[in-house]
Amino acid sequence: MLEAADAAMKRMAPVLGIQPTEPLRIVSYKNYRHMSAALPFRSQAVREHLQTQGMAFSDERVLLVHGFDATVGGTVSHEFTHLLISGAAGRASTQVPAWLNEGLAEYGNIDPTDDYDAALRYGIFTRRLKPLWYQDSFGGMPDDIIIAYGQARSVVQLLVGRYGPDKMAELMRVIQQTLDIDQALQLIYGFDQHGLDTEWRLAIGLDPLPSPAQLERQAPDAAASNTTSGAG
Numbered sequence: 001m002l003e004a005a006d007a008a009m010k011r012m013a014p015v016l017g018i019q020p021t022e023p024l025r026i027v028s029y030k031n032y033r034h035m036s037a038a039l040p041f042r043s044q045a046v047r048e049h050l051q052t053q054g055m056a057f058s059d060e061r062v063l064l065v066h067g068f069d070a071t072v073g074g075t076v077s078h079e080f081t082h083l084l085i086s087g088a089a090g091r092a093s094t095q096v097p098a099w100l101n102e103g104l105a106e107y108g109n110i111d112p113t114d115d116y117d118a119a120l121r122y123g124i125f126t127r128r129l130k131p132l133w134y135q136d137s138f139g140g141m142p143d144d145i146i147i148a149y150g151q152a153r154s155v156v157q158l159l160v161g162r163y164g165p166d167k168m169a170e171l172m173r174v175i176q177q178t179l180d181i182d183q184a185l186q187l188i189y190g191f192d193q194h195g196l197d198t199e200w201r202l203a204i205g206l207d208p209l210p211s212p213a214q215l216e217r218q219a220p221d222a223a224a225s226n227t228t229s230g231a232g
Contacts, residue, residue: 004077016104022061027064039064063076088172095181097136099155119146129206131215132155154204158203
C-alpha cells in the first residue's frame with residue numbers, strides 16, 4: 001500500500017504541481033464489513049452493485065482502504081490521488097467537478113483495469129454519455145456511475161496527453177483564484193466545459209453536443225439525459 005501511494009505521488013506531483021509536506025494517512029481494514037461501518041451512507045442499489053474498496057477523506061487527510069482485496073494497489077493509488085487533488089486545489093477543492101476529480105484519480109491509478117473502458121464503450125453504444133457540465137457529481141443508477149468514471153478517465157487522458165502535465169498544474173492553481181471550473185479552463189486551455197466536451201467527443205469519433213443554452217431550452221429531462229450522438 002505504501003509503494004502504491006508513493007508511486008501515485010511520483011506520477012501525480014508534476015501533473016498537479018504539488019509536493020505535499022504534511023502527513024497523509026492510510027487506515028487499512030482486514031475485511032469489508034469492518035471498513036463499511038466507517039463509510040458514509042449510500043443507497044441500497046449503489047451498495048449492492050458498487051462495493052467501495054477505499055475512500056479518501058480530504059479534510060482529515062486520511063484514506064480508508066480494504067487492505068486485503070486483490071485490487072488494493074489500484075484502489076490506494078486512485079484514492080490517494082484524491083487527497084493530492086484536494087491539496088493542489090486548496091480552497092477551491094469543492095469546485096473541482098467530479099469528472100475532473102475522478103478522471104485525475106484514475107490517471108493516478110497505477111493498476112487500472114479495463115472495466116471503465118468497457119463501461120465507456122457501453123455508454124457510447126447506448127447513448128448514455130452525459131455532458132461534462134452536468135457532471136459536478138456522479139449520480140443515477142450504478143451503470144450510469146461506472147460510465148461516468150470511464151468518460152472522466154478518457155477526458156483527463158486527453159487533457160494531459162494533448163496539452164501536457166504543466167497545463168493541468170496551472171489549472172489547479174488558477175481554479176483557486178476563479179473558484180469556477182469554466183473560467184479556469186478558459187484561462188488555461190482556451191475553452192470551457194462545453195468546448196472540452198466537444199474536443200473530447202470529436203477525438204473519439206462522436207458528434208459534438210449543442211451548446212448548454214440550447215440544451216437548456218429542451219425539456220429538462222432531455223437536457224439532463226445522456227445525449228451522445230453520431231458514433232463513428
